[in-house]
Amino acid sequence: MFRGSKKETPPQDLFTIDLEHGIIKRKADGVRVMALGSPGWATLQKELSSTFISGAAVILQRMGYSYGKYIGSVAKSRQKSPQETLETLHTFARDSGWGELVLNGGDLYSGQARLVLRECIFCLHIKEASEPVCHMLVGLVGGVADEVIGGTHRVIEEKCAAKGDKVCEILVERVG
Numbered sequence: 001m002f003r004g005s006k007k008e009t010p011p012q013d014l015f016t017i018d019l020e021h022g023i024i025k026r027k028a029d030g031v032r033v034m035a036l037g038s039p040g041w042a043t044l045q046k047e048l049s050s051t052f053i054s055g056a057a058v059i060l061q062r063m064g065y066s067y068g069k070y071i072g073s074v075a076k077s078r079q080k081s082p083q084e085t086l087e088t089l090h091t092f093a094r095d096s097g098w099g100e101l102v103l104n105g106g107d108l109y110s111g112q113a114r115l116v117l118r119e120c121i122f123c124l125h126i127k128e129a130s131e132p133v134c135h136m137l138v139g140l141v142g143g144v145a146d147e148v149i150g151g152t153h154r155v156i157e158e159k160c161a162a163k164g165d166k167v168c169e170i171l172v173e174r175v176g
């Protein structure tokens with residue numbers, strides 16, 4: 001099972017940048033992407049929280065879930081098997097600059113897994129939180145799991161760097 005330990009060299013040159021027109025495209029599939037800086041992301045999160053209080057978590061999780069479903073549908077269209085869901089997530093997280101997402105026990109395909117995100121960008125600028133704050137990440141993982149593996153998954157962030165843990169750790173469980 002994949003634990004992020006196999007050391008193939010990842011591609012170093014993922015994007016083409018057209019500075020004249022402000023267009024960045026991912027080489028692998030020609031998809032246009034945008035860069036979102038981490039301080040800006042942190043501001044967005046904080047403002048959502050102060051406007052919607054606990055509703056912010058729902059909004060961010062839903063954003064992540066929708067995007068995760070999209071990632072999952074792309075993976076499926078490329079005929080990745082459900083067993084490869086974690087590789088898909090790992091690669092997408094890596095290539096998107098979210099951090100290094102690895103399995104830390106269990107097996108996504110068999111219904112329960114613990115994932116760790118090292119160098120998490122989602123909570124990079126949030127310190128001394130009392131609760132985990134990576135709601136976008138939680139939604140992302142749930143969306144990918146639901147789409148690729150099927151069924152419904154419950155995802156809980158159990159550790160979060162924003163509240164002083166070394167890494168962000170999430171528990172994924174298939175329900176129903």
Ligand SMILES: [Zn+2]
Nearest residue numbers: 123134160168
């Ligand atoms: Zn976190």
